[in-house]
Amino acid sequence: MSDQEKCWSKLPPKLLSLIANRLELRSDILSFRAVxxxxxxxxxxxxxxxxxxxxxxxxxxKFSINVPDDHPLTPGLWRIANRPLVLVATSFFIIQSITSxxxxxxxxxxxxxxxxxxxxxxxxxxNVLNDLxxxxxxxLDLCKFRITKISTLYTLSFVDTDYDVNPKYxxxxxxxxxxxxxxxxTSKSSDHTMEDCTLFVLFKDSSNGSFGKxxxxxxxxxxxxRCKIKSFDDVRIxxxxxxxxxxxxxxxxxxxxxKVYKLKDDEEEIKWxxxxxxxxxxxxxxxxxxxxxxxxxxECFLGNTLEIAVYEFGSGECKRIDSGASQVLWPPPGWxxxxxx
Amino acid sequence: xxxxxxxxxxxxxxxxxxxxxxxxxxKVASQSQLLKQCIDNMEEKGTNDVILIPLSNVTSNILTxxxxxxxxxxxxADDDNNNQELKQWDHEFLKKFDYATxxxxxxxxxxxxxxxxxxxxxxxxxxxxxxxxxxxxRQIFDIKNDFTPQEEADIKNENAWAFR
Numbered sequence: 001m002s003d004q005e006k007c008w009s010k011l012p013p014k015l016l017s018l019i020a021n022r023l024e025l026r027s028d029i030l031s032f033r034a035v036x037x038x039x040x041x042x043x044x045x046x047x048x049x050x051x052x053x054x055x056x057x058x059x060x061x062k063f064s065i066n067v068p069d070d071h072p073l074t075p076g077l078w079r080i081a082n083r084p085l086v087l088v089a090t091s092f093f094i095i096q097s098i099t100s101x102x103x104x105x106x107x108x109x110x111x112x113x114x115x116x117x118x119x120x121x122x123x124x125x126x127n128v129l130n131d132l133x134x135x136x137x138x139x140l141d142l143c144k145f146r147i148t149k150i151s152t153l154y155t156l157s158f159v160d161t162d163y164d165v166n167p168k169y170x171x172x173x174x175x176x177x178x179x180x181x182x183x184x185x186t187s188k189s190s191d192h193t194m195e196d197c198t199l200f201v202l203f204k205d206s207s208n209g210s211f212g213k214x215x216x217x218x219x220x221x222x223x224x225x226r227c228k229i230k231s232f233d234d235v236r237i238x239x240x241x242x243x244x245x246x247x248x249x250x251x252x253x254x255x256x257x258x259k260v261y262k263l264k265d266d267e268e269e270i271k272w273x274x275x276x277x278x279x280x281x282x283x284x285x286x287x288x289x290x291x292x293x294x295x296x297x298x299e300c301f302l303g304n305t306l307e308i309a310v311y312e313f314g315s316g317e318c319k320r321i322d323s324g325a326s327q328v329l330w331p332p333p334g335w336x337x338x339x340x341x
Numbered sequence: 342x343x344x345x346x347x348x349x350x351x352x353x354x355x356x357x358x359x360x361x362x363x364x365x366x367x368k369v370a371s372q373s374q375l376l377k378q379c380i381d382n383m384e385e386k387g388t389n390d391v392i393l394i395p396l397s398n399v400t401s402n403i404l405t406x407x408x409x410x411x412x413x414x415x416x417x418a419d420d421d422n423n424n425q426e427l428k429q430w431d432h433e434f435l436k437k438f439d440y441a442t443x444x445x446x447x448x449x450x451x452x453x454x455x456x457x458x459x460x461x462x463x464x465x466x467x468x469x470x471x472x473x474x475x476x477x478x479r480q481i482f483d484i485k486n487d488f489t490p491q492e493e494a495d496i497k498n499e500n501a502w503a504f505r
Contacts, residue, residue, distance in 0.1 A: 007484070018463045019470075022467035028471050030499055031473065031474065031478060033499070036479075037488060040492075139502065139504070141497050142475075
């Protein structure tokens with residue numbers, strides 16, 4: 001086979017469209033279409049017809065939590081059950097200038113509360129930035145920058161019945177969830193259909209945290225409270241490689257700053273098992289108010305101190321890195337709105 | 342069934358484009374619809390000779406890989422398709438190759454009508470594209486950007502995130 005035939009832009013359109021048809025995300029299909037003319041023609045715009053969402057193929061998703069009749073209705077559960085909720089994806093990105101790669105990157109997050117529409121958020125807080133700075137572009141042209149996705153987290157908000165019918169629906173409450181930590185378990189399937197999704201919910205119940213899982217298909221709630229969670233405020237849960245983990249921020253009087261637990265869920269028992277050795281060198285945990293994710297490929301971090309604080313599980317050392325951190329978060333850099341020369 | 346005069350031979354010979362000969366068990370060869378069709382045709386004619394199938398589009402490097410895949414899948418042919426061990430093997434199988442080999446393998450799977458291998462390759466390629474930027478895709482697949490300025494402008498409109 002000649003070298004020319006090995007070229008990916010010379011792959012027969014029939015094969016290219018087989019590949020394109022397997023892409024689930026709108027953004028992946030758009031990237032595929034932007035590679036070269038042959039690839040573009042192999043992935044017609046019609047592929048996007050049923051893919052109106054940007055960050056996740058199945059979110060935002062509206063549902064309610066249904067508590068089985070034989071399940072005790074605790075005050076915490078009573079607050080969240082049987083009310084319309086929407087599960088929203090929030091993704092964190094690092095954006096770098098292609099023309100001036102030495103300029104500091106910018107860390108930002110966007111959420112998709114209304115399908116197909118992104119809201120810029122402040123990464124370490126929960127609020128949506130409604131008043132964008134003057135220099136912020138109306139349309140962020142993804143081809144002009146190097147954008148790396150760090151992680152996707154999931155948040156829940158209460159909405160009215162109006163949410164489904166009004167594409168510009170804005171009203172929501174998440175205060176009731178206080179510091180609820182949520183995570184979507186997609187480990188069982190790579191297809192990300194609603195059928196396979198289980199949402200792990202951590203919510204405040206009196207002063208402790210209650211832990212349970214919700215089958216998203218029909219909202220059925222199952223309590224996982226046999227594994228106790230104290231001091232709800234200092235806990236985040238996250239999923240990595242199909243396993244569920246919990247990070248606990250210890251009180252300041254203890255020697256250790258953070259502890260990591262892994263959920264052991266088999267037929268005999270369900271409990272959190274402490275991992276003395278941390279989560280492994282190849283992963284970085286990324287924690288915010290709403291939850292945390294992990295970063296498997298942190299090549300983009302090399303040479304850039306982006307971490308606000310770095311905690312090493314091995315040595316127990318917590319290094320706070322302030323220099324440059326604030327300008328990584330705010331304000332948006334000027335090169336975002338500049339046209340390349 | 343084919344005529345009994347020829348079915349006594351359980352092996353066929355497949356010739357690669359660079360003229361190397363591979364002796365292949367019929368059950369293994371049947372994983373490729375192209376080879377199966379050739380064997381069926383020859384047997385219908387009632388030949389007593391060894392069946393030789395020349396493949397003008399597949400080099401011996403790539404043919405070796407396709408046959409390795411066919412052999413593994415022939416072993417599991419009577420099991421159900423959900424066999425975990427086979428799935429795991431499939432996954433490890435493709436991970437070994439660089440993108441140039443993957444390209445040729447995909448083309449060969451298509452040419453030899455080995456549908457499960459073709460699906461496997463396409464899914465693997467789609468999975469490796471996920472979450473990459475356009476520049477990163479061009480880089481790993483070694484593709485030049487040869488859009489016209491007009492096309493560039495269309496793409497720009499298409500790939501923008503609207504914030505206001």
